Amino acid sequence: MSGQAEIGDIGGPAQPLLAVRGLYRHFPIRGGLFNRTTAVVQAVDGIDFDVHKGETLGIVGESGCGKSTTARLLVRLLDPDRGELVYDGLSVGTQDGLSLREMRRHVQMVFQDSFASLNPRLSIADSIAFGPRVHGVGDGEAMARARDLLARVGLAPDTFGPRYPHELSGGQRQRVNIARALALRPRLVILDEAVSALDKSVEAQVLNLLQDLKAEFGLTYVFISHDLNVVRYISDRVLVMYLGRIVEIGPVDRIYEAPRHPYTRALLSAMPSMDPDRRTSEAPISGDPPNPINPPPGCRFHTRCPFASEICQTRVPELAASPLAGDHLAACHMADPSSGHPQAGTAV
Amino acid sequence: MTPLVRIEDLRVRFRTAERTVHAVNGVDLSLMPGEVVGLLGESGSGKSVTLKALLRLLPEARTTMSGRMAVAGQDVMALGGSALRAYRGSVVSMIFQEPMLAFDPVFTIGEQIAEAVRRHENADRTAARARALEMLDRVRIPSAKRRLDAYPHEMSGGMRQRAMIALALACRPKLLLADEPTTALDATVQIQILLLLRELQKEFGMGVIFVTHDIGVAVEVSDRLAVMYAGRIVERGSARDLIRAAAHPYPRGLLASTVHGAMRGRRLDAIPGAPPDLAKVPDGCAFAPRCRFADAECVSRRPDIVRIDAGHEAECRRLDAVAASAEG
Amino acid sequence: MTEIPGTIAGATIEGPAGPARGYWSNVLRRLRRDRVAVVCIVILALILLAAIFAPLVAPGDPFRTSMLRRLRPIGTPGFPLGTDELGRDMLTRLVFGGRLSLFTGIVPVINAFVIGTFLGVFAGFSGGRTNMAIMRTIDVFYAFPSVLLAIAISGALGAGIFNSIVSLTIVFVPPIARVAESVTTQVRNLDFVDAARASGAGAFTIIRVHILGNVLGPVFVYATGLVSVSMILASGLSFLGLGTKPPEAEWGLMLNTLRTAIYAQPVVAALPGAMIFTVSICFNLFSDGLRSAMDVKL
Known part of the structure; x- marks a missing residue:
């Protein structure tokens, strides 16, 4: 490919495609006369996880849990305060690692708002061809690639290529955004609430498309959503966030069938039942998620947790593996027999 | 019927x-x-x-x-x-997706509910305020008495939604x-x-x-x-x-x-x-x-x-x- | 090229109806339907053409005076719009006057458009301290009423066309920079700019491809609205003796010199004012039309 030297796979299938190590991002809130920092939003507060090659990792959580900040950190639209991203064994943004510009060819993002993420003054084809052009792909080649991708996301290139974003429906625009994300031939695509704004019937079409493209291009997805049903449908592994921290991570079936963290359980039982004869009769937890500006100390969920004890208010629980499944981790004192929680060891 | x-x-x-x-x-x-x-x-x-x-x-x-x-x-x-x-x-009364649209940001929740009650039922100030408090209790807003004097932006999303329901139902x-x-x-x-x-x-x-x-x-x-x-x-x-x-x-x-439900992988x-x-x-x-x-x-x-x-x-x-x- | 499937999951995806149209062709189409804007454009075009081809269009010599036929009324044979206080043909002088008046009205706005957009986009895109520094400096100029500022700068620089253009440019840079900065800040926070950054594009490319296209339009509309103000200010400077100097024909200056004749020939004396009024209101209405034509409902 002209102007683009491909970096193939480096570490083999066992090496995580992306390793996230101790990532922190706090936002100061400034105010007052001298623009002093009056408060700090602890949007992402120390997260570690791996994204395996070829998988779809779902990230769920409620508003303020930091999932969107995480998405922006992963593509480095935001710089972390602390922590490291390791892309296929190469540390991102360091001297002997991978430069940001290089990393951006491999990691792309699809945003929630299909309209705001397309430049209204550029034609669809130009929007898709922009990335390749930036990376030195010639004009003709970039346009050919745009046409090819349009076809692959199900939009006839001759009909849609010369169009402008406002002429398309929401579903069609999201297809364009997906094509745009794929134009640099990335290996990892971060989908930040990418289907959340779509109508159900269109959402299903786009989910099918995402599955097809994943198989065709051998992609790895990080799929961020608040919709537990969709995450269950598309993910291989699921990561649950609460107030800037990971509370649980594991294979999708274990998370949905045997959740270990009380928050995950609450989140799952808060889903509407879809069965008119078995409607939900009791809310699993009460109250709103606390504000990430002043998160509670210790386990951040303790203010809403029905099992909270003293230890939960003071000590931060570590992510620990389940004795039943080594790849199923939860951050709860009850999962750790030595934590001093009265119910420790009862719920795993 | x-x-x-x-x-x-x-x-x-x-x-x-x-x-x-x-x-x-x-x-x-x-x-x-x-x-x-x-x-x-x-x-x-x-x-x-x-x-x-x-x-x-x-x-x-x-x-x-x-x-x-x-x-x-x-x-x-x-x-x-x-x-x-x-x-x-x-x-008939209505509740919306965005409660901020139903409330006037410059009045307290209590004032707005009481105002609605007075407009429709000719109630006096005290009675209207009492009804507002009762409504906030009914929608299970914790420490309702204090919330009566809160402005809409001071509440969290869920609380605002509850307050809007209280406002909508205040006149039965x-x-x-x-x-x-x-x-x-x-x-x-x-x-x-x-x-x-x-x-x-x-x-x-x-x-x-x-x-x-x-x-x-x-x-x-x-x-x-x-x-x-x-x-x-x-x-x-x-x-x-x-x-x-x-x-x-x-x-x-x-x-x-x-x-x-469990329908993973199926198209x-x-x-x-x-x-x-x-x-x-x-x-x-x-x-x-x-x-x-x-x-x-x-x-x-x-x-x-x-x-x-x-x-x-x-x-x-x-x-x-x-x-x-x-x-x- | 691979085979192009028009379908996905067995379903045809229909394209939007009608021919593909770019943004600007849409704007043009909507502008053409706006009758007021079209009339204004025609009037402005006529005045502009007359000014450019003044020697061909004007019936006489703008500088030929005659003490014998001073202040003739409108409709005098040979002088359809009468004569001024020195017996010069009004029609000729109005046509020639358009040259300087339009020039001193439009050029400062063009200058300010270039400088102000540059400053505003730079400030808006940089954000943070750079933005603060640029915008607070600009705010200082904002503190003065534009008329006073223009007079003060012109007064300091001395009379003359060039100096009046410089002073008007300085007057118009702050408001244009401000509009450009606020639009840029809005656009900069949209997802497509983030998407471009995530593609590895540098600041210059992002500004060129994604920012300017979205900022120039609104700023241009704003600037066309300023032309009328600029015309009036330029005329005002000439009226005060700070701009064009006699015997040049310029509407503001003509208004000044004819001031003494306001009781003798009120209609003739008001003609330069009427020209300034017509041109500035046409620019304003055109600017309004352009604004609504560009306000595409999405």
């Missing part, structure tokens, strides 16, 4: 300089006192417009409305001036219109609000029309469901009828394309295409272009309403073929 709400052949059109949008194209709907109907549809199906028409909230200059609407014996189309103001709030309306009230909320908060609405509905014995795009949410609150497409109700029935035995291809497709049976442009009313069935059962007549002639069961109706000519495909 006479119905609380009776809508017959409601049609709503919006005109702009560039084009006309046929938002509602002949909706019939009736609601018994104390009944909850879920109005289900995707964006542009006309569900919110139907709701706003019932409260006469549509901008009059650009809107053409026809048909008949009666709520609690009052002819809604004929209301005007002070009668309309009395009707809004004390007979006979009918509550809910326009996607839980869509913007987090999952753990959404279920709390749904349960609260269900409880208050029983307690107050009011009728509720609940508009949503989320089937799960609709099932949680509704006795009956009506599915809208392109400004018409294409199928209606009990929640059970629709979830277990949807007859019309559109609700069937919607259910098939809604991911739920979703998505409805192809996109909803129609409502610049003109189609001659036939509006869903025909996306329907795999449609024939030439579906496109050219509007289908009749077919009664499937008591209270279960669908507007489709090809119900036999649809049912046969499910068995085969």
Whole structure:
């Protein structure tokens, strides 16, 4: 490919495609006369996880849990305060690692708002061809690639290529955004609430498309959503966030069938039942998620947790593996027999 | 028993300089006192417009409305001036997706609820404030007394939603219109609000029309469901009828394309295409272009309403073929 | 090229109806339907053409005086719009006057458009301290009423066309920079700019491809609205003796010199004012039309 030297796979299938190590991002809130920092939003507060090659990792959580900040950190639209991203064994943004510009060819993002993420003054084809052009792909080649991708996301290139974003429906625009994300031939695509704004019937079409493209291009997805049903449908592994921290991570079936963290359980039982004869009769937890500006100390969920004890208010629980499944981790004192929680060891 | 709400052949059109949008194209709907109907549809199906028409909230200059609407014996189309103001709030009241729109940011929650009570019931200040406090208690706002003096922006999303429900119910309306009230909320908060609405509905014995795009949410609150497409109700029935035995291809497709339960890896049976442009009313069935059962007549002639069961109706000519495909 | 499937999951995806149209062709189409804007454009075009081809269009010599036929009324044979206080043909002087008046009205706005957009986009895109520094400096100029500022700068620089253009440019840079900065800040926070950054594009490319296209339009509309103000200010400076000097024909200056004749020939004396009024109101209405044509409902 002209102007683009491909970096193939480096570490083999066992090496995580992306390793996230101790990532922190706090936002100061400034105010007052001298623009002093009056408060700090602890949007992402120390997260570690791996994204395996070829998988779809779902990230769920409620508003303020930091999932969107995480998405922006992963593509480095935001710089972390602390922590490291390791892309296929190469540390991102360091001297002997991978430069940001290089990393951006491999990691792309699809945003929630299909309209705001397309430049209204550029034609669809130009929007898709922009990335390749930036990376030195010639004009003709970039346009050919745009046409090819349009076809692959199900939009006839001759009909849609010369169009402008406002002429398309929401579903069609999201297809364009997906094509745009794929134009640099990335290996990892971060989908930040990418289907959340779509109508159900269109959402299903786009989910099918995402599955097809994943198989065709051998992609790895990080799929961020608040919709537990969709995450269950598309993910291989699921990561649950609460107030800037990971509370649980594991294979999708274990998370949905045997959740270990009380928050995950609450989140799952808060889903509407879809069965008119078995409607939900009791809310699993009460109250709103606390504000990430002043998160509670210790386990951040303790203010809403029905099992909270003293230890939960003071000590931060570590992510620990389940004795039943080594790849199923939860951050709860009850999962750790030595934590001093009265119910420790009862719920795993 | 006479119905609380009776809508017959409601049609709503919006005109702009560039084009006309046929938002509602002949909706019939009736609601018994104390009944909850879920109005289900995707964006542009006309569900919110139907709701706003019932409260006469549509901008009059650009809107053409026809048909008949009666709520609690009052002819809604004929209301005007002070009668309309009395009707809004004390007979019918509405809750929205975004509670910030329902509240004035410069007054406290308590002032606004008390003000509504005084306007409709000639209550004095103390009585109105007492009612406001009672309402905040009813919607389970913790430390309600303190919250009475809170401004809308000082509350969290879930609390604001509760406060809006308190405001809407303060004058004991006979009918509550809910326009996607839980869509913007987090999952753990959404279920709390749904349960609260269900409880208050029983307690107050009011009728509720609940508009949503989320089937799960609709099932949680509704006795009956009506599915809208392109400004018409294409199928209606009990929640059970629709979830277990949807007859019309559109609700069937919607259910098939809604991911739920363990269906990982299976390809979703998505409805192809996109909803129609409502610049003109189609001659036939509006869903025909996306329907795999449609024939030439579906496109050219509007289908009749077919009664499937008591209270279960669908507007489709090809119900036999649809049912046969499910068995085969 | 691979085979192009028009379908996905067995379904045809329909394209939007009608021919593909770019943003600007849409704007043009809408502008053409706006009758007021079209009339204004025609009037402005006529005045502009007359000014450019003044020697061909004008019936006489703008500088030929005659003490014998001073202040003739409108309709005098040979002088359809009468004569001024020195007996010069009014029609000729109005046509020639358009040259300087339009020049001193439009050029400062063009200058300010270039400088102000540059400053505003730079400030808006940089954000943070750079933005603060640029915008607070600009705010200082904002503190003065534009008329006073123009007079003060012109007064300091001395009379003359060039100096009056410089002073008017300085007057118009702050408001244009402000509009450019606020639009840029809005656009910069949209997802498509983030998407471009995530593609590895540098600041210059992002500004060129994604920012300017979205900022120039609104700023241009704003600037066309300023032309009328600029015309009036330029005329005002000439009227005060700070701009064009006699015997040049310029509407503001003509208004000044004819001031003494306001009782003798009120209609003739008011003619330069009427020209300033017509041109500035046409620019304003055109700017309004352009604004609504560009306000595409999405």
